[in-house]
Amino acid sequence: MESIYIKKTKKTPLVNLNIKENVFQIKGPSFSEDVIEILNPILDWIDSEIPKLDKELICEFYFTVLNSSSHKKIFQILLKLNSLLDNGKDIKINWYYDEDDEDIMEMGEDLIELINIPFTLIPINL
Numbered sequence: 001m002e003s004i005y006i007k008k009t010k011k012t013p014l015v016n017l018n019i020k021e022n023v024f025q026i027k028g029p030s031f032s033e034d035v036i037e038i039l040n041p042i043l044d045w046i047d048s049e050i051p052k053l054d055k056e057l058i059c060e061f062y063f064t065v066l067n068s069s070s071h072k073k074i075f076q077i078l079l080k081l082n083s084l085l086d087n088g089k090d091i092k093i094n095w096y097y098d099e100d101d102e103d104i105m106e107m108g109e110d111l112i113e114l115i116n117i118p119f120t121l122i123p124i125n126l
Contacts, residue, residue, distance in 0.1 A: 062096035099123035
C-alpha cells in the first residue's frame with residue numbers, strides 16, 4: 001500500500017499519506033456523501049503502514065468544513081492512531097483551524113478530551 005494521495009475537491013479533503021516520507025495530512029473541506037469512501041482507506045492504511053513506522057509521525061488535520069459523518073470517521077481514525085500510540089508508536093496530532101472558525105476549533109477541543117494522543121490546536125490566520 002505504502003502511500004495514498006487523493007486530490008482535494010470542492011467537497012472532499014486532500015489526503016496525503018506516505019510512510020516512507022513520514023507524511024500524514026488530511027486537509028480541506030469534508031462534507032460530501034462520498035467522503036466516507038475517501039476516509040475509509042485511511043483506516044486500512046493505518047493498519048498496514050504505521051506498524052512499519054520507526055520514528056515520530058505527526059498527523060496533520062486541517063478542515064475548512066467538517067460534517068457529522070466526516071467527524072465520526074475522523075474520530076475512528078484517531079482512535080486507531082491512539083491504539084497504535086498505546087502499543088509504542090510515537091504519534092502526535094496537529095489540528096489546524098481558521099482562527100475565526102470556532103466550530104472546527106471546538107471539535108478539536110472535544111477530541112483532545114476523548115483520545116490520549118499528544119494533540120496541538122493550531123490557529124491559522126487567513
